[in-house]
Each structure stands twice: as structure tokens, then as C-alpha cells.
Amino acid sequence: MTDSDIQPDTDYDVAVVGGGPAGLTAALYTTRLGLDTLIVNRGGGRAAMMQDTHNVIGVTEDTSGVEFLQTAQAQVEAYGATYQRGFVSDVDDEGDHFTLHVDDEALTTKQVVLATGFSDAEPDPPLPPTGRGLHYCLHCDAYMFVDESVYVMGHGDSAAYVAMIMLNFTDEVDLLTRGDDPTWSEETDRMLRAHPIDVIHEDITGMTRGDDGWLESFEFEDGTVREYRGGFPMYGSNYNNELAIDLGCDVNDDGTVAVDDHGRTSVDGVYAVGDIVPGHNQIPVAMGQGAKAGIAAHMDLRPFPRSVEDIEQYGSVDADEVPAVSQSLRETARAFREGEVESPADD
Numbered sequence: 001m002t003d004s005d006i007q008p009d010t011d012y013d014v015a016v017v018g019g020g021p022a023g024l025t026a027a028l029y030t031t032r033l034g035l036d037t038l039i040v041n042r043g044g045g046r047a048a049m050m051q052d053t054h055n056v057i058g059v060t061e062d063t064s065g066v067e068f069l070q071t072a073q074a075q076v077e078a079y080g081a082t083y084q085r086g087f088v089s090d091v092d093d094e095g096d097h098f099t100l101h102v103d104d105e106a107l108t109t110k111q112v113v114l115a116t117g118f119s120d121a122e123p124d125p126p127l128p129p130t131g132r133g134l135h136y137c138l139h140c141d142a143y144m145f146v147d148e149s150v151y152v153m154g155h156g157d158s159a160a161y162v163a164m165i166m167l168n169f170t171d172e173v174d175l176l177t178r179g180d181d182p183t184w185s186e187e188t189d190r191m192l193r194a195h196p197i198d199v200i201h202e203d204i205t206g207m208t209r210g211d212d213g214w215l216e217s218f219e220f221e222d223g224t225v226r227e228y229r230g231g232f233p234m235y236g237s238n239y240n241n242e243l244a245i246d247l248g249c250d251v252n253d254d255g256t257v258a259v260d261d262h263g264r265t266s267v268d269g270v271y272a273v274g275d276i277v278p279g280h281n282q283i284p285v286a287m288g289q290g291a292k293a294g295i296a297a298h299m300d301l302r303p304f305p306r307s308v309e310d311i312e313q314y315g316s317v318d319a320d321e322v323p324a325v326s327q328s329l330r331e332t333a334r335a336f337r338e339g340e341v342e343s344p345a346d347d
């Protein structure tokens with residue numbers, strides 16, 4: 001008897017869709033826990049937008065998102081994962097396995113991890129460059145605006161709330177509705193009026209930037225000029241949840257994919273991690289979710305110990321059935337241990 005009597009033969013054990021911090025961490029765990037892992041990544045994504053990295057202990061601030069991701073990719077490849085640049089257009093649930101459609105290729109896998117993230121809805125120009133006056137991550141960047149003049153752009157409840165939250169860091173906060181009618185609730189309106197925030201309704205017509213590229217000021221339709229170090233546009237998130245919806249995963253009203261505490265979705269064999277699931281949109285959080293889902297994938301797939309039910313159906317484990325790790329992963333693990341695989345840390 002072979003393992004394939006119990007589990008289907010597939011190209012990979014786990015396919016991770018999305019190569020940001022969440023997907024790469026899930027892949028790191030599944031690979032190091034003996035599962036043949038494929039990562040398919042279109043490129044871009046939110047982590048790749050980072051000019052600097054904040055809040056990740058052990059990673060210096062001057063590390064860009066692209067550098068961070070390149071190191072992470074090299075790490076998971078060194079452990080034996082396969083990294084493929086491409087776009088996953090569809091995932092078919094075949095009952096006991098999945099077929100992934102990557103560009104014009106079809107690849108089979110026992111489990112799928114969705115780590116597809118979201119895109120921030122961008123306001124209209126004129127805008128400063130991302131990370132130099134235009135910021136999408138409050139928990140990352142509020143620290144750099146302590147005692148600075150800050151704007152928040154938007155016309156809904158979230159914009160009003162973020163403006164009030166920024167008063168924890170500075171006493172100079174403007175809320176810029178840019179000509180849109182406010183849609184925030186009456187309760188929010190009452191709260192807003194009770195906080196020292198200027199609400200500016202005129203749209204922005206121009207801006208000035210310093211030699212270092214950072215925003216210095218916005219000019220408004222009525223000719224006024226207001227100085228800002230930076231701020232946060234609050235126009236919502238476009239979740240990359242199409243694959244999850246097609247697979248039949250439960251999706252929350254806001255577009256996030258519903259998961260349990262280990263990243264399991266409502267569909268067996270499908271996990272979701274990172275910005276695509278509810279929670280704080282932070283790299284350490286995404287990495288924690290990736291780690292938990294990677295371990296859960298291992299626990300859900302590992303063939304040993306064989307259960308009493310399976311022993312009754314398939315018999316005892318033969319000596320030639322172990323170890324369960326594939327030949328190629330065994331060879332990579334041995335080569336890595338013996339220093340034959342260059343790890344990024346050796347650079």
C-alpha cells in the first residue's frame with residue numbers, strides 16, 4: 001500500500017496564491033514541515049509598496065518592501081518551495097484535490113492557501129508619492145506624525161474616525177472631504193464637532209513638495225494653502241476575494257474571507273491569511289496568520305500517525321512508507337543542513 005491509496009497524487013501538497021508576507025510565511029511553514037509547496041505570485045501587492053518597514057522586529061526601518069520580499073522569497077526557495085511568477089485565474093475544487101489555473105498552465109494540489117490581499121482605493125490626484133506624504137497604514141505611520149500637521153481624506157465614517165484617532169498623536173488634524181458630501185452618521189458628526197478638527201470641503205487644486213520628495217502643502221479651490229507633513233486617504237479596500245467566492249468560501253459583508261483561528265475557510269482544504277481576512281493589516285499579523293495556517297495545513301495533511309480507522313481500512317504503516325517527505329524535499333533538506341544550499345543569510 002502507498003500513501004496515494006489514502007491521498008490523491010497531485011503536483012503539489014499545498015499551493016499558496018499570493019507571495020506577500022502572509023503567503024510567503026505560510027509557504028515557509030508548509031515547506032519546512034515536509035509539504036511540497038508552490039507559491040504563485042502576480043507581484044505588486046501592499047508589502048511591495050512600502051518605502052520603509054515599520055513594526056517588524058528584527059527588520060531595520062530602512063528596508064524597503066521590495067527588499068523585504070526578495071529576502072523572504074529567497075528563504076522559502078532555499079528550503080525547497082517552488083516560487084512561480086504568475087496569475088491564478090481560477091481554482092477548481094475536484095473533490096479530493098484542487099486544480100489551479102496559472103496563466104495557461106493547470107497544476108494540481110491537495111490544499112490551497114489564499115493570500116491575495118487587497119488594494120487600497122486611491123483618491124484622485126494631485127497626490128504626493130506613497131510613503132512621502134500619502135500613507136495607507138495608520139498603525140505603521142502614525143508614529144512619524146507625532147506633533148506634525150496631518151490631513152485625513154475622505155467623506156465617510158472611517159475618514160472621520162481616523163481624523164479623531166490622529167488627535168492621539170498631534171494637535172493639527174484636518175479632514176479633507178474634497179468636495180464630496182459627507183456620508184458619516186449623525187453620531188459621528190456629533191463626535192467630530194466635539195473634537196478640534198478643521199473640516200475642509202474645497203477640493204485640492206495643487207501641492208508643493210520638498211527637495212526630499214515629501215509633501216509640504218496642498219492648495220485648495222478657494223486659493224488657500226495649508227501645510228501638511230502627510231496624511232491618510234480613507235476610501236476603502238478592494239479585496240482580492242474572487243477565488244474565495246468562486247470556491248464557495250464564506251465571505252463577510254466587508255469582503256474579507258471568513259476563517260477560523262487557524263486560517264481554515266468554510267471549504268475543506270482551503271485556507272486564507274493576511275489582509276484578505278479580518279484583523280489588523282500589519283506584516284507581523286499577516287506573518288502570524290501565515291504561520292498558523294501553515295501549521296494547520298501540515299496537521300490536516302500529515303499521514304502519520306495513521307488513525308485507528310485508517311489502520312482498520314488500510315493496515316499498519318509499512319517501513320517502506322516512511323518518511324512521508326517527498327524525495328526532492330528530502331534532498332533539499334539534506335543539502336540545506338550540509339550547507340550546500342545558499343541561504344540569504346550567507347549573502
Ligand SMILES: Cc1cc2nc3c(=O)[nH]c(=O)nc-3n(C[C@H](O)[C@H](O)[C@H](O)COP(=O)(O)OP(=O)(O)OC[C@H]3O[C@@H](n4cnc5c(N)ncnc54)[C@H](O)[C@@H]3O)c2cc1C
Pocket residue numbers: 017018019020021022023040041042043044045046047048049050051052053054055056086087088089115116117118120130131135136137140240273274275276280281282283284286
Ligand atoms: C504603503 C503601505 C505601507 C505599509 N507599511 C507597513 C509597515 O511599515 N509595517 C507593517 O507591518 N505593515 C505595513 N503595511 C501593511 C502591509 O503591507 C500589509 O498588511 C501586508 O503586506 C499584508 O500581507 P499580504 O501577504 O496579506 O498581502 P500583500 O502584501 O498585498 O500580498 C498579496 C500578494 O498576492 C498577489 N495576488 C493577488 N491575487 C493573486 C492571484 N490571483 N494570483 C497570483 N497572485 C495574486 C498580489 O499580487 C500580492 O503580491 C503597509 C501597507 C501599505 C499599502
